[in-house]
Amino acid sequence: MTILDAFRLDGRVALITGAARGLGWEIATALAETGAHVLLNGRTAERIQPRVDALRARGLSADAAPFDMADRNGMEQAVRAALASRSIDILINNVGERDRRALDDLSTDDFERLIDVDLNAAFALAKLVLPGMLDRRAGRIIMVTSIAADLATPRSASYIAAKGGLAALVRAMAAETGVHGVTCNAIAPGFFMTETNEAMFNSPAGTRWRERVPMRRFAEPREIAGAALFLASDAASYVNGHTLVVDGGVSATFMMP
Numbered sequence: 001m002t003i004l005d006a007f008r009l010d011g012r013v014a015l016i017t018g019a020a021r022g023l024g025w026e027i028a029t030a031l032a033e034t035g036a037h038v039l040l041n042g043r044t045a046e047r048i049q050p051r052v053d054a055l056r057a058r059g060l061s062a063d064a065a066p067f068d069m070a071d072r073n074g075m076e077q078a079v080r081a082a083l084a085s086r087s088i089d090i091l092i093n094n095v096g097e098r099d100r101r102a103l104d105d106l107s108t109d110d111f112e113r114l115i116d117v118d119l120n121a122a123f124a125l126a127k128l129v130l131p132g133m134l135d136r137r138a139g140r141i142i143m144v145t146s147i148a149a150d151l152a153t154p155r156s157a158s159y160i161a162a163k164g165g166l167a168a169l170v171r172a173m174a175a176e177t178g179v180h181g182v183t184c185n186a187i188a189p190g191f192f193m194t195e196t197n198e199a200m201f202n203s204p205a206g207t208r209w210r211e212r213v214p215m216r217r218f219a220e221p222r223e224i225a226g227a228a229l230f231l232a233s234d235a236a237s238y239v240n241g242h243t244l245v246v247d248g249g250v251s252a253t254f255m256m257p
Contacts, residue, residue, distance in 0.1 A: 007233045008035050009035045009229075010036075013036065014038050015082070016028040016041060021194070023221055028055075032060040039063055040055075040062060041065045072121070075124065089136075089140065096144060101155055111161075122169070126173065137180055140231065140232045142228060143170050144186070145167045145188045148163050151250070166186065171241045185231045213248045219248060231244060
C-alpha cells in the first residue's frame with residue numbers, strides 16, 4: 001500500500017449529517033470521490049435528494065438518509081434502516097445550530113434545546129453506529145466542533161458550551177473505543193464562508209473578523225474536506241482523541257493588527 005492508497009475509502013460507508021450544504025456537503029463529496037458510499041443526511045428527503053442525484057450523476061455512490069437530529073425516534077429509525085442493508089464505517093457529525101443572543105435574552109429552555117441538538121444528539125447518533133464498529137473492530141467517528149469551543153465570543157453561550165462539550169466527548173469516547181480499533185476525533189473549523197455565515201462575513205463586522213485571521217481571508221467550504229478525509233482514512237490510523245483545527249491560524253495567535 002502506498003501513502004496515496006491509505007487515503008482511499010473504497011468499500012466503506014460514511015454517514016455525514018448536515019450534508020445538504022456547506023461543510024457537510026464538501027465533506028460528503030470528498031469522501032465519495034475517494035471511494036466511499038456516502039449516506040447524506042438532511043432534515044427531509046426533498047432537501048437532500050438533489051445532492052444525492054448530483055453525486056450519482058458523476059458516477060459516485062450515494063444515498064439519502066433523511067432525519068432531524070432533534071427527533072430521536074426518527075434518527076433511530078433512519079439509522080437502523082440503513083444498518084439493515086450495510087454497515088456504517090465512518091460517522092461524521094456535522095450538524096451544529098447556533099443561537100446568537102446575549103445571556104439576558106437566552107432562556108434556560110433555549111439553552112437546553114441547543115445543547116440537545118448540538119451535543120446530546122451527537123452522542124445519541126454515535127451510540128447507534130458504535131456497536132457495529134466495535135464488533136468489526138474498525139471505525140471512524142468524527143465530530144465537527146468549532147474554535148469557539150476554546151475561544152469564546154459574546155452572544156453565543158449555548159453554542160460555545162455545546163461545542164466545548166462535544167470536544168470533551170471526543171476525548172472520552174477515544175479513551176474507551178481505541179482499544180477496539182475505533183478512533184474518535186474532531187475537526188474545529190474557524191471562519192468558513194458558508195451560506196450561513198455569508199451575510200455576517202460581508203458586513204463591517206466581518207471585515208474586522210477577516211483582519212483577525214493571519215491569512216487575511218475566510219476559508220472556502222471546500223478547504224474542510226482534506227481534514228475530514230485524513231481523519232476518516234487509514235492515513236490517520238494512529239490519530240485518536242485529537243481535535244484538528246482548520247482556522248488559518250486564528251487560534252495560534254493572540255492578536256492581529
